Amino acid sequence: MSLVEIKDLKVHYPIRSGFLNRVTDKVKAVDGINLNIEAGETYGLVGESGSGKSTTGKSxxxxxxxxxxxxxYKGVDITNVSARRNVNYNQSVQMIFQDSLSSLNPRKRVLDIIAEPLRNFQHLSTEEEKIRVLQLLEIVGLSPESLYKYPHQFSGGQRQRIGIARAVATNPELIIADEPVSALDLSVQAQVLNFMKKIQREFGISYLFISHDLGVVRHMCQNIAIMNKGRLVEVGTREDIYDNPLHIYTKRLLAAIPEVDVSKRQERQQQRKQIEKMYNEQADQYYDEEGLAYPLVQVSPTHFVALPKEQIIDQLK
Ligand SMILES: Nc1ncnc2c1ncn2[C@@H]1O[C@H](COP(=O)(O)OP(=O)(O)OP(=O)(O)O)[C@@H](O)[C@H]1O
Ligand SMILES: [Mg+2]
Structure with missing residues (x-):
């Protein structure tokens, strides 16, 4: 049994219009996805803006x-609120967000921000609570003086650490990390990512790691799902996705990874142009009449791709 098993998940938002405000259409933000997250792993969910990643995480x-x-979650369907309570779900699963400045209450001190989940779930005395928060600050590498400061008094990377301290306060088993480093400078990104790995090892946490950047995901995730317009277009291990991408959308995302090495930039630029040309010529093979991805087909024990069967056989030749 996996820690999390998502089966045929759909989240459609109604669109209302006209002066009667009737539902006239719907946005298929998530349109039938399946994925499993194993205990202790970091599972990558990757796609461009609007592909449905945050909607999946929030679900x-x-x-x-x-x-x-x-x-x-551990075999229990948690879309039902009372079932969620039975497995202590709200304590065991936490979320961290991209923009810590807007997700941390600006009028609250760090002590109250980090203690909030503790107050919801555990009954600690004021003294016990302070000790626990100091412990959490130490885990995320922030000084004890941080207790009485406000979010705006920290750098972006430090604020992200506050968000992480709050998320780990209740000893969760799963953290949904929605673009946790996208708003940070490259050097600070690496620090926060390493630190997320460290607390994963220490506390045995699993992550659903949401990102638009396949460069970042490569350093974090063992298994990866590529999302495009509410559907998954490719699922596989890190090796499947980076060494043998089969869907044009995955290839495009790979070509978009920024090249750090200046001497290789021109080569990458060339590659990007080639993929773009291929995309313009062949995109229709990869999508149905509605412009949506096909159902996933298995091509190896770990690798799945959304293409009609005949074309997969051609691709693999
Ligand atoms: N509450 C809502 N009502 C209507 N449509 C919504 C709502 N939330 C999201 N959507 C739409 O659902 C689609 C998926 O949105 P979502 O936020 O999940 O994408 P995302 O992959 O997280 O994008 P980003 O990388 O920009 O964060 C988008 O078309 C978005 O406009
Ligand atoms: Mg999002």
Whole structure:
């Protein structure tokens, strides 16, 4: 049994229009995805803006009402609120966000921010609570003086550490990390990522790691799902995705990874142009009449791709 099993998850938002404000259409933000997260792993969910990544993450923490499908945590369907309570779900699953300046309350001190989940779930005395928060600050590498400061008094990287301290306060088993480093400078990104790995090792946490950047995901994730317009277009191990990408959308995302090495930039530019040309010529093979991805087909024990069967056989030749 996996820690999390998502089956045929759909989240459709109604679009209302006209002066009667009737529902006239819907946005298929998530349109039938399946994925499993194993205990202790970091699972990557990658796609461009609007592909449905955050909607998926929010559905898993229970912040989004799902249209259909199921989300199981240790075998229990947690789309049902009372079932969620039975497995202590709200304590065991936490979320960290991209923009810590807007996700941390600006009028609250760090002590109160980090203690908030503790106050919701555990009954500690003021003294016990302070000790626990100091412990958490130490875990994330912030000084004890941080206790009485406000979010705006920290750098972006430090604020992200505060968000992480709050997320680990209740000893969660799963953290949904929605673009946790996208707003940070490259050098600070590496620090925060290493630190996320460290607390993963120490506390045995699993991550659902959401990102638009396949460069970042490569350093973090063992298994990766590529999301495009509410559907998954390719799923596999890190090696499947980086060494043998089969879907044009995955290839495009790979070509978009920024090249750090200046001497290789021109080569990457060339590659990007080639992929773009291929995309313009062949995109219709990869999508159905509605412009949506096909169902995933298995091409190896770990690798799945959304292409009609005949074309997969051609691709693999
Ligand atoms: N509450 C909502 N009501 C209507 N449409 C929504 C709502 N939330 C999201 N959407 C739409 O659902 C789609 C998926 O949005 P989502 O935020 O999940 O994408 P994302 O992959 O996280 O994008 P980004 O990388 O920009 O964060 C988008 O088309 C978005 O406009
Ligand atoms: Mg998002």
């Amino acid at each position: 898993v923490v229970g912040l989004e009402k799902i249209t259909s499908g199921s989300i199981k």
